[in-house]
Amino acid sequence: MSDLDKYRKVLNHESDEVNDSLSEFLKKAANARVPEGKGKDEIWANIDDRISNESQEKKVMPIWRYISVAASLLIIATFAFLYYYQESPAKSIEVNTTIAESRMIELPDGSTVSLNANSSISYSEEWNRELQLSGEAFFEVEKGDKFIVKTSIGSVEVLGTSFNVFARDSTFEVACKTGKVRVDVPSKAVSEQLSPGQSIRLEKDTVKRTSLDTELVGKWQAGEFYFNEQRLSDVLNEVERQFDVTITLSDSSDHVFSGYFTNKNIESALDMVCLPLGLTYEKTEGSTYTVRQTE
Numbered sequence: 001m002s003d004l005d006k007y008r009k010v011l012n013h014e015s016d017e018v019n020d021s022l023s024e025f026l027k028k029a030a031n032a033r034v035p036e037g038k039g040k041d042e043i044w045a046n047i048d049d050r051i052s053n054e055s056q057e058k059k060v061m062p063i064w065r066y067i068s069v070a071a072s073l074l075i076i077a078t079f080a081f082l083y084y085y086q087e088s089p090a091k092s093i094e095v096n097t098t099i100a101e102s103r104m105i106e107l108p109d110g111s112t113v114s115l116n117a118n119s120s121i122s123y124s125e126e127w128n129r130e131l132q133l134s135g136e137a138f139f140e141v142e143k144g145d146k147f148i149v150k151t152s153i154g155s156v157e158v159l160g161t162s163f164n165v166f167a168r169d170s171t172f173e174v175a176c177k178t179g180k181v182r183v184d185v186p187s188k189a190v191s192e193q194l195s196p197g198q199s200i201r202l203e204k205d206t207v208k209r210t211s212l213d214t215e216l217v218g219k220w221q222a223g224e225f226y227f228n229e230q231r232l233s234d235v236l237n238e239v240e241r242q243f244d245v246t247i248t249l250s251d252s253s254d255h256v257f258s259g260y261f262t263n264k265n266i267e268s269a270l271d272m273v274c275l276p277l278g279l280t281y282e283k284t285e286g287s288t289y290t291v292r293q294t295e
Contacts, residue, residue, distance in 0.1 A: 094122040097135075099244040102221070107131075111147065114138040114221045117241040136166045138218035141179075153202065154185035163194075164218045171234070175199035177217040226260040232277065235261075236291065239269055247281075250292035255279070 097103050097115045105113045108127035115121065119135020130148040141147045143160030151167035154174075161179025166172070174183050176194040183200055184191045190207060194200060199217075201208045216226045225242070227235055232255035236247045242263040255277050261269040266289075270281045274291060281291045 090124045090126040092122050093125055094120060096120040099241055109144060110142045112140045114218065116220055133165055133167055135168060136164070136220070138162070138164045138221055153187070154183060154190070157182040157184070162218070171201070171203045173199060173201040175212065175217045177214050223263045224260055225263070227257050229256050229258050231255070232257050232273075235273055239266075239273065243269070243287075245287040245289060247289045247291060248284075250290055 095103070095105050095113075095115065097117055097119050099118050101117055103115045105115065105121070107113065107123070109129060111129075113121060113131075114137060116136035116138075119133070119137060121131050121133050121137060123131035129145055130150070132150050134151065137149075139147075139149065139158075140162045141158055141160050145159075147158050147160075149156040149165055151165065151172060153167055153170070153172035156163065156165055156174055158179060158181050161181060162177040163179075163181045164173075164175045164177070166174075172185065174181060174194065176196050176198055178196055181194040182192070183194060185202055188202055188207060190200070190202065192200070197211055197214045199210050199212055201210070210228060212228065219226055225238055233249065235257045236249070239245070239261065240247055243266045245266060257273060257277060259272065259276060261272040263269065270289065270291070273279075274281050278294050279291055280294045281289050284290050
């Protein structure tokens with residue numbers, strides 16, 4: 001058996017591709033002849049040069065390949081950093097009251113908010129003296145940078161003062177108790193400043209400016225609700241919020257009410273509202289009351 005056959009026998013377990021390559025190499029090696037006119041040292045020197053050149057050529061591609069891979073990894077790492085470690089938006093803090101509930105909240109700067117029934121405020125956890133209001137609230141603002149109250153209808157801006165804001169449905173009312181208050185309602189082209197004892201009320205397409213006793217501003221915090229020439233339906237809506245009841249008007253008469261009621265007792269409150277207007281009321285079922293004209 002020739003040496004070539006012996007090598008083939010050893011390589012039987014390898015793949016065909018490896019067998020073919022090695023077989024080709026061995027064939028060439030078996031037929032190789034030493035070049036004439038060259039000594040052994042010169043031949044080995046040529047072999048070393050060729051091996052060195054081939055090694056250098058083969059190293060060129062891996063270097064660029066490594067650079068490409070490194071760049072790709074850098075890009076991936078950058079996007080991963082931005083995705084996982086980018087600053088997330090500040091959380092919003094929301095405070096709500098339910099029917100027949102009022103609540104006092106102290107804000108991060110020491111300012112306070114009294115929330116009337118069925119109202120809410122929300123503001124950023126990173127406090128910037130700006131909040132959103134739905135419902136009614138009385139504010140006592142510490143002096144400092146501008147303090148802004150936003151509603152779905154308009155906004156109020158102050159520096160340090162106390163004031164009341166009512167924002168329900170299409171009605172928006174601001175009353176100033178101390179300091180100065182700026183009211184902006186872009187949709188109504190309203191932008192003006194209020195001084196203590198002044199108020200502005202926007203309702204549908206009407207804008208009403210009035211003067212009032214500063215002692216009555218925010219008086220609802222003590223359970224007393226004052227009204228000046230306001231629709232009966234609005235007054236009864238407030239009674240519903242304070243006592244968690246349902247009140248039905250049996251006629252569509254657009255009564256206007258000036259006066260007040262307290263939230264200590266439902267019957268007393270209805271007496272204070274209905275009697276001056278010549279109205280009566282009765283409890284029909286559960287927590288439902290019907291208000292009608294006195295016969």
